[in-house]
Amino acid sequence: MSTMENRQQAVQRLASAQKSARGAGGYSRWVNRPVGRQLAALAYVWGWTPNRVTALSALCSAAGILVLALVHPGIGMAVAVAVLLALGYALDSADGQLARLRGGGSAGGEWLDHVVDAVKVSSLHAAVLISWYRFFDLPREALLLVPLVFGVVQASSYFALTLTDQLRRVTAAKAGQSAVATPLVNPHEHAPVLASLLVLPVDYGLLCVVMLLLAAPPVFVVVYTLVMLANLAYFLLGCARWYREMSAL
Incomplete structure (x- = not known):
């Protein structure tokens, strides 16, 4: 059996055991997960571990963030930042899928994945702040608060x-139920398309695409600010909903 056949079989196995599409943003659902599936299958054939994929994801994201902070905005810079961040995001999806192919992940792997994600989401906006301060001709200095917020x-x-997610797992475990927070489902499960489009503004993948607008700094400032406001609104509404859910457990 050839290597390509092994990869194809791995892709087919993953296609039948994907996370639920419910609640997923459009980019994550229709772009990132399918790309991550292909990368996971390739890593599986190569004999890579999930932690190795996580490390590569971290390197790609870090490279994109450094370019964002250190290089003057332009077309080449914008493409490099967007591609590196998008690749890091796809590999972030691939490590979990690779773990499923190998029979399940580990607590250490999950910890590493979460820590990398936490560092990424914090440092990305710090890099935007540095870029705006160094290279952008902002109409008001107060706009520097946007990436900070x-x-x-x-x-x-x-x-x-x-x-x-962790509190749900703990509560389920105490009740003697399955502690899996994100069940795997049939990929043909019906999930509302409109819902995925509505949460697209808070999808990290959209932020990767928005980085292409670094080639036109004034446009980037406007779009980035609008995405920030959408994320702020989602967070405030989400906190109220999550608190009610946690209080009811």
């Missing part, structure tokens, strides 16, 4: 979602 919102959202 965005970083706080995304770091807080990530913590709130992670904590909510």
